[in-house]
Amino acid sequence: MPVENTAEQPYVVGSKSFTAVAVNCAAKAGEWIKIKLGTHTSLNTKYSRQDLVTEMDKGAEALIRKLVHTHFPDHAFLGEEGVEPGPEASAQALRNVQDAEYLWIVDPIDGTTNYVHQFPFYSVSIALAYKGEVIVGVVYDPSRDELFVAEKGKGAYLRNRKLSVAEEEVLSDSLVATGFPADPIVAYPANMAQLQAVAPKVRNIRAGGSAALHLAYIAAGRLSGFWEMNLSSWDLAAGSLLIQEAGGRLSDINGEPYHLGVRNILATNGKIHEELKDTLLSAGGV
Incomplete structure (x- = not known):
């Protein structure tokens, strides 16, 4: 496992490390999907009409899987496109691999709807968990060529700059983000109620359409908080480590x-966590 970097030295990814493989996979997949932008020939829905998949999602995941297993053939792999649609299938897929010593957790295009519409807010999300704990997290935004990388105990970085979360201490000073869930029956109405509760209390709200990028933006101090329902491990794993290593806090919506x-x-800079949690809970449970 990675060890803590106690010296004040520039952060360098070792050429043979888990992190180097994650970075290489994200960069190659990101370059490929950016080149293919606007050229997809198949477009299908999965769990709902808002839950899209293209051949680019599947191709990028196959590329990442091949690269990972070239270096680490014995590691387990959990990718979004290898799982049947729906929350139950996602939960079962995680249970099937939860006992793996090393588990790669991958979303090849987080923000497929944006990608399909050529709206430049989508990302490649790659995490590595060791015995259930995320130890490497990489989120790559091909549109801006921004690669967010975190290694447990070593901090979170963007272009060799160490990241830290925003300083806002109250909701009224905070820019926060949410995402609109694909489940139209339970999660979407609950999200609308939460949105109505949060909006009057914050500086403003954004909904970019890529949970992984929203989490990376919290680590970078661009957002102070984010909440969304009905996500899966591949949406969150990489970003979770980015936030933790940048000094933020994550929990479920109940805390x-x-x-x-x-x-x-629920992900925040830590300082507004309780206030945002209480505001969300005031809108009713899910």
Whole structure:
């Protein structure tokens, strides 16, 4: 496992490390999907009409899987496109690999709807968990060529600059983000109620359409908080480490500690966590 970097030295990814493989996979997949932007020939829905998949999602995941297993053939792999649609299938897929010593957790295009519409807010999300704990997290935004990388105990970085979360201490000073869930029956109405509760209390709200990038933006101090329901481990795992290493906080919406099985996420700079949690809960449970 990675060790803590106690010296004040520039952060360098070792050429043979888990992190180097994650970075290489994200960069190659990101370059490929950016080149293919606007050329998809198949477009299908999965769990709902808002839950899209293209051949680019599947191709990028196959590329990442091949690269990972070239270096680490014995490691387990959990990718979004290898799982049947729906929350139950996602939860079962995680249970099937939860006992793996090393588990790669991958979303090849987080923000497929944006990608399909050529809206430049999508990302490649790659995490490595060791015995259920995320030890490497990489989120790559091909549109801006921004690669966010975190290694447990070594901090979170963007272009060799160490990241830290925003300083806002109250909701009224905060820019926060949310995402609109694919489940139209339970999660979407609950999200609308939460949105109505949060909006009057914050500086403003954004909904970019990529949970992984929203989490990376919290680590970078660009957002102070984010919540969304009905997400899966591949949406959250990489970003969770970015936030933790940048000094932020994650939990489920009820305030319980984050783990790979959490689906209703609340992520903040830490300072506004309780206030945002209480505001969300005031809108009713899910």
